Amino acid sequence: MTGARETTYDVRIWGISKRAWRSGTTYRVRWLVGRKEWHDSFATRALAESFRADLLSLARQGEPFDVESGRPVSWQRTEKIVTSWYEHACAYVDMKWPHAAGKSRQGIAESLATVTPELLVTARGRPSLPVLRELLYGWSFNARRRADGPPPSHLVRAEQWVAQNTRPVADLADPRVLRPVLDTLALRLDGRPAAPSTVSRKRAILFNAVEYAVERGHLAGNPLTSMKWRAPKLAEAVDPRVVINHGQARALFSAVRQLGSGPPLVAFFAVMYYAALRPGEAVDLRKEALALPESGWGELYLSTSAPAAGRSWSESGNRREPRQLKHRSVDEVRVVPSPPELTTILRDHLVEHGTTSDGRLFRGARGGALSESHYGRLWAAARFAALTFDEAASPLARRPYDLRHAAVSTWLNGGVPATQVAQWAGHSVNVLLRVYAKCIAGQDDALRRRVERALRDGRS
Known part of the structure; x- marks a missing residue:
């Protein structure tokens, strides 16, 4: 006896047995302590052989084994607590939650829910993929819901199974475990390739989660820094086919005005086209941010944005939650010029439609925050009414966000210095030139005429 333990x-x-599952192959070590059989599974044969060799060595040295745990007695004193990936991922969510915006919380949950099924040690008894996603995305990686109590009754058994069958965080140090995890980032839930920007965002979150594992002592270093894995090539440049010219913009705004609930939102679309506001910035645009003369050039003073993240991810429980501008600190202001045409549209909007009680220019159908579904339906109807059949079938201004692309492209093609355009648009110069430096629709003919003139001059 050692103390009170037998x-x-x-x-x-015994030897090592290889076991194949849908989720991958594991290697099992089996041994007998007294009359009870014990076993442990590993992701690679090398890890299994190392574990077995340790058991053999201690047994040959006369080390007593603990009957209750099946481990050598010396291991009871020195063995570290093994943290599973699932436990660590939940801890990572809890660490990030208080300081993250709703969109960021949502992105973290989406990324962790993507990689976690690849870190399960067995397929036996595994919940279906829809159930796994509902559990991971809807409860496990939502800090507020998890803090409120256990998962919904139909997910309790699934949560218990995942908690018991997730690999240790330390297994990520093995490239043969980590590489399939990275490969899952390149696929959507339906198995088709994910957008390069999505892959890049999810890899960044995975990298940060692994960095947190290093910080907590679960890993000696971040294995992703030395992993030779190539993500899909990131195609950031704006497709020139989505960008409208001024005539098309006017026709679309006129079509919006003719729709039943459209007139109050003409200015909403106009601030994206003339001032390059993001939709979240336009939704939260307030009267106090406007500096408008009777006519001519004015200015917009932007300090907040209200991107849509969903009630489950916000602090207030509302779908939209005002916060500082993207890539800006709290209370930092971005000043954007208001061209004469936009100045007129905004002044007319204030006269005809006023503001909400808290000063917002735009409101939803019931007076609350404007929803993307509401203005998205209006925009789709306006495209159908204002564009030709071929234009409506093309990518041209397919999303309201494309109005922002048109604004930045217009500024660049108008000769505004890139540094000034970046400041107005709220981008770095590097991102601006990589993403937005495209010609607007209708400029090709003018540029070709310039080339023709140059060729004629060369013949004279």
């Missing part, structure tokens, strides 16, 4: 020298250690 020990024995009657130990037999």
Whole structure:
């Protein structure tokens, strides 16, 4: 006896067995302590052989084994607590939650829910993929819902199974475990390739989660820094086919005005086209941010944005939650010029439609925050009414966000210095030139005429 725990020298250690599952192959080590059989599974044969060799060595040295745990007695004193990936991922969510915006919380949950099924040690008894996603995305990686209590009754058994069958975080140090995890980032739930920007965002979150594992002592270093894995090529440049010219913009705004609930939102679309506001910035645009003369150039003073993240991810429980501008600190202001045409549209909007009680220019159908579904339906109807059949079938201004692309492209093609355009648009110059430096629709003919003139001059 060692203290109150029973020990024995009657130990037999068997060979390694290979076990194939849908989620991958594991290697099992089996041994007998007294009359009870024990086993442990590993992601690679090398890890299994190392574990078995340790057991053999201690047994040959006369080390007693603990009957209750099946481990050598010395391991009871020195063995570290093994943290599973699932436990660590939940801890990572809890660490990030208080300081993250709703969109960021949502992105973290989406990324972790993508990689976690690849870190399960067995397929036996595994919940279906829809159930796994509902559990991971809807409860496990939502800090507020998890803090409120256990998962919904139909997910309790699934949560218990995942908690018991997730690999240790330390397994990520093995490239043969980590590479399939990275490969899942390149696929959507339906198995088709994910957008390069999505892959890049999810990899960044995975990298940060692994960095947190290093910080907590679960890993000696971040294995992703040395992993040779190539993500899909990131195609950031704006497709020139989505960008409208001024005539098309006017026709679309006129079509919006003719729709039943459209007139109050003409200015909403106009601030994206003339001032390059993001939709979240336009939704939260307030009267106090406007500096408008009777006519001519004015200015917009932007300090907040209200991107849509969903009620589950916000602090207030509302779908939209005002916060500082993207890539800006709290209370930082971005000043954007208001061209004469936009100045007129905004002044007319204030006269005809006023503002909400808290000063917002735009409101939803019931007076609350404007929803993307509401203005998205209006925009789709306006495209159908204002564009030709071929234009409506093309990518031209397919999304309201494309109005922002048109604004930035217009500024660049108008000769505004890139540094000034970046400041107005709220981008770095590097991102601006990589993403937005495209010609607007209708400029090709003018540029070709310039080339023709140059060729004629060369013949004279």
